[in-house]
Amino acid sequence: MQEIIKAIEESARRIKYLIETGDTGKSQSENSTGDTQLKLDIQSDEIIEEIFLKIPSIKAIVSEEQDSIKNINSDGEFLIAYDPLDGSSLVDVNLSVGSIFGIYKNEFNAQNIIASVYVVFGPRVEMVVTTDDVKMYRLLNNEFKFIQNIKLNEKGKLNAPGSTQNCWAPFHKQLIDDIFNDGYRLRYSGGMVPDLHQILLKGGGLFSYPGTSDKPKGKLRQLFEVFPFALAFEKAGGGAIDGFKRVLEVETSHIHDTTPCFFGSNNEIKRVLEVYSKNV
Structure with missing residues (x-):
């Protein structure tokens, strides 16, 4: 290694x-x-x-x-x-x-x-x-x-919402709006690496790239992007999910498969799970 x-x-x-x-x-x-x-x-x-x-x-x-x-x-x-x-x-x-x-x-x-x-x-x-x-x-x-x-806090302060907003599901938009209304700060550059790095170094928050009407399986690629960061977030004491389960339980059928993904500290991940579980 x-x-x-x-x-x-x-x-x-x-x-x-x-x-x-x-x-x-x-x-x-x-x-x-x-x-x-x-x-x-x-x-x-x-x-x-x-x-x-x-x-x-x-x-x-x-x-x-x-x-x-x-x-x-x-x-x-x-x-x-x-x-x-x-x-x-x-x-x-x-x-x-x-x-x-x-x-x-x-x-x-x-x-x-x-x-x-x-x-x-x-x-x-x-x-x-x-x-x-x-x-x-x-x-x-x-x-x-x-x-x-690097270790995450249980709750963070940053919100990095990805993907095309006019393709979001209404419940996802409400989730993001509610997080901002609770005082989270927008931090989103359009670069996955610096945005997730910032959340890791600043102690937590939420990075989201959901499934959307134009890309139901999301845009980010499992093997190259999502799984490596999922491992980092879990080992840092946070979580990574597809909205319903751990990203590291998602199946791969092709090397270029994509998946919806949410990375964050435990408080934010729990919040996503609660919202998405009501909107299956």
């Missing part, structure tokens, strides 16, 4: 330089889910794949930017699903973005995720590693140094 963490650190240093110097324009291609790829997406993907190909313990990898699983070492132990540059469209307006990694064994599904890592590229570069606990590291003098353990 440690060699995988070191590989992610190497990729982070290279992607940091790419973000600072690279072309933020669109490419001529789309990924498997129909999103137009930015040149930064493709180059970040290439950087991570090149580094992972050198790691003997990695059995297979799958990227959000690729159509299929790539087998690497038949006698490897770990499977890695990753989003090379989540929120890449925010780079050209100089907002924070990130990379997300889910580390699995045996199969790519929620039951088999054993660790996760995400990297935030902002004013500072920070890496959060989730195994039995959640640890944050910061890039200082080109090396990642341990900063702190």
Whole structure:
């Protein structure tokens, strides 16, 4: 596992330089889910794949930017699903973005995720590693140094509501309105990594990306985005649900499956469950 963490650190240093110097324009291609790829997406993907190909313990990898699983070492132990540059469209307006990694064994599904890592590229570069606990590291003098353990409070103060609001179910809109009416503060950049990182570091709150009339199964991808952060939130003492059950109990039938998702501290997660249970 440690060699995988070191590989992610190497990729982070290279992607940091790419973000600072690279072309933020669109490419001529789309990924498997129909999103137009930015040149930064493709180059970040290439950087991570090149580094992972050198790691003997990695059995297979799958990227959000690729159509299929790539087998690497038949006698490897770990499977890695990753989003090379989540929120890449925010780079050209100089907002924070990130990379997300889910580390699995045996199969790519929620039951088999054993660790996760995400990297935030902002004013500072920070890496959060989730195994039995959640640890944050910061890039200082080109090396990642341990900063702190992350633990959520029972109740937070932030609300980050995602997806297209005019496609929300009425009961979901009422839930979000009620949370704001209770004094929660809006914090939403459109980047999953920095928004969830902020909730983790500030002690709690709610990030939501529900199923909607245009996307009933949500937009965020299970293997690359949702499951890695679900593990982090649970290990930090909070929760991650699809509205009705733990995200880490959601079934996966295809590598690019999506799911509605809510991440937060326990008070907010309980609140979502109560509302959604009445609106099945």
